[in-house]
Amino acid sequence: MAKVKKESRVKKFFGEFKKFITRGNVLDMAVGVIVGGAFTAIVNGLSNFVLKPLINWLIAALIGKDGLAGAITMLSPAYAEDGTIDLAASIYIDWGSFISAIINFFLIALVLFSIVRVINNIRAASDRLEQGLAAEGNEKKAVKKIKKEEKVTKAQAKELYEERKAAALAEKALADAKAAEQAALEAKLAEEKATANTRLLEEIRDLLKQNSAK
CATH class of the missing domain: 1.20.5 (Single alpha-helices involved in coiled-coils or other helix-helix interfaces)
Structure with missing residues (x-):
């Protein structure tokens, strides 16, 4: 008897879990997380490997210096054994990364706004369609009722x-x-x-x- 109750509880638990994971909201959230992660990787790649080098080059060109030293503001430099600056141990302001992060923010915000706008338009169209179908169904029922009552x-x-x-x-x-x-x-x-x-x-x-x- 106790074994049967335990099996029924297990079945009930997995049944409730199945209902939970197959809900529309959970599936939408999972898809959103996956797509968001992939999109974030694309934006980070665009920022780190395309925009940031261009921004650093532009800053260095405007200042009139060559190389990465023209794109950063060194606060506390650290030197390696060969006398070169060790950026990993130095304290500096990386203007290229900062500007790139700002561009990232606006890119992600723009894409999210576009996605939300498209989704809202689709939902509005779906709601209008459902209302139209509901009104059409009510009209058919009313006509059928009148036909039956009035003969x-x-x-x-x-x-x-x-x-x-x-x-x-x-x-x-x-x-x-x-x-x-x-x-x-x-x-x-x-x-x-x-x-x-x-x-x-x-x-x-x-x-x-x-x-x-x-």
């Missing part, structure tokens, strides 16, 4: 549906107009009441001034 042809039932739909829309528009009119009237009454209260306060103030003057 008319499909074309006549569709005409009745369109007439009732137009009447319902007109009634809704009339109700909305009445509600807007009522709201405007209430706002006007509230404004008049506030004005009356203001006038009353002004009269009380004037009376108090007169009494204090006497």
